[in-house]
Amino acid sequence: MTKPWLLLTLVGADRPGIVAQVTRVLFGVGAELGETAMMRLGNQFAIMMMVRGAGTTDEVAGLLESTRADFGLKLHVDEIDAALHQHREPDVSVIVHSADRSGIVADVTAALLEAGMNILDLRSDVGGSADKPIYIMQIDGETTDGIEPIEQCVAQLADQGLTVRVTPLQTMRG
Amino acid sequence: MSVEPLPILTYPDERLKTECEPVEQFDPELREFAEHLQYTADQGPSAVGIAAPQVGRMQRLCLVDATRAKRPVDNHGPLVLINPAITNWKGFAVGREGCLSIPDYTGKVIRAETIELTAQDVEGRTVTFKMKGFEARIAQHEIDHLDGILFLDRLVSRHADLRER
Ligand SMILES: [Zn+2]
Numbered sequence: 001m002t003k004p005w006l007l008l009t010l011v012g013a014d015r016p017g018i019v020a021q022v023t024r025v026l027f028g029v030g031a032e033l034g035e036t037a038m039m040r041l042g043n044q045f046a047i048m049m050m051v052r053g054a055g056t057t058d059e060v061a062g063l064l065e066s067t068r069a070d071f072g073l074k075l076h077v078d079e080i081d082a083a084l085h086q087h088r089e090p091d092v093s094v095i096v097h098s099a100d101r102s103g104i105v106a107d108v109t110a111a112l113l114e115a116g117m118n119i120l121d122l123r124s125d126v127g128g129s130a131d132k133p134i135y136i137m138q139i140d141g142e143t144t145d146g147i148e149p150i151e152q153c154v155a156q157l158a159d160q161g162l163t164v165r166v167t168p169l170q171t172m173r174g
Numbered sequence: 175m176s177v178e179p180l181p182i183l184t185y186p187d188e189r190l191k192t193e194c195e196p197v198e199q200f201d202p203e204l205r206e207f208a209e210h211l212q213y214t215a216d217q218g219p220s221a222v223g224i225a226a227p228q229v230g231r232m233q234r235l236c237l238v239d240a241t242r243a244k245r246p247v248d249n250h251g252p253l254v255l256i257n258p259a260i261t262n263w264k265g266f267a268v269g270r271e272g273c274l275s276i277p278d279y280t281g282k283v284i285r286a287e288t289i290e291l292t293a294q295d296v297e298g299r300t301v302t303f304k305m306k307g308f309e310a311r312i313a314q315h316e317i318d319h320l321d322g323i324l325f326l327d328r329l330v331s332r333h334a335d336l337r338e339r
Pocket residue numbers: 173174272273274275315319
């Protein structure tokens with residue numbers, strides 16, 4: 001039986017060498033990495049990765065303890081019911097921007113859910129300055145009822161003062 | 175004609191990295207191969223093109239069929255392109271691509287938005303096309319195969335966002 005996947009999440013101040021150190025320790029015990037996502041959020045660095053073959057959740061936490069301490073990271077390990085080779089293809093992209101609208105993520109995702117969009121990838125960001133923030137969001141997703149409900153939903157969001165752009169995506173395979 | 179699909183080579187088969195030879199013989203065997211190749215592409219998951227080297231035939235022949243796009247796009251119908259050469263490029267567009275030879279992965283690639291190409295048909299007659307958007311993307315992806323180039327070799331950042339296509 002194949003070993004279950006663990007989901008590791010690590011977060012800490014963004015310093016050079018975090019990723020190299022964490023993965024070096026894991027490969028040192030013969031672990032296998034699945035899909036991972038790592039990014040700078042705020043001035044922090046956040047890591048999510050699927051790992052297996054490195055032992056139990058407690059064993060993995062133990063293996064990474066000195067790295068965690070060296071870099072001052074928050075570490076969390078969970079056993080998850082995950083699998084590789086289950087990619088889905090987005091067929092729509094939605095890009096939103098707005099000033100003065102800190103609730104943009106909640107508002108837009110609720111509206112898109114209603115319109116039949118399943119979010120596959122979302123990044124939201126805050127630009128501008130502390131007193132004049134700009135909220136920006138990029139979402140890729142798959143539609144359950146086609147693009148029209150998404151476009152209607154977006155028109156309503158635009159009436160509320162958001163700038164929203166919807167682009168159909170079509171994967172070319174050959 | 176046999177009805178078994180041709181086996182599709184998958185990454186990291188060396189032949190997918192190999193430049194193909196020009197087609198010189200325009201005979202019934204070539205036409206039969208082109209049909210067999212189309213049949214093979216039809217068996218997989220919604221392909222809009224395929225190139226001869228993907229089935230191990232190292233010749234400059236590919237199929238481009240934008241009529242099979244899920245959403246309708248400008249097209250010239252189902253095409254067999256033999257010894258194709260792109261003679262003009264204009265504009266850029268980011269789009270998501272996948273490949274019959276690279277299962278379970280798609281990624282963003284920048285391609286020319288419009289191209290002009292010249293090729294031969296199965297009878298050896300010279301043909302020229304001006305393609306744009308999705309059809310131009312298919313042709314560029316397939317012609318890359320004839321040069322031993324995969325879309326993986328052209329991946330750009332996940333966050334790349336010129337005009338999506
Ligand atoms: Zn391909």
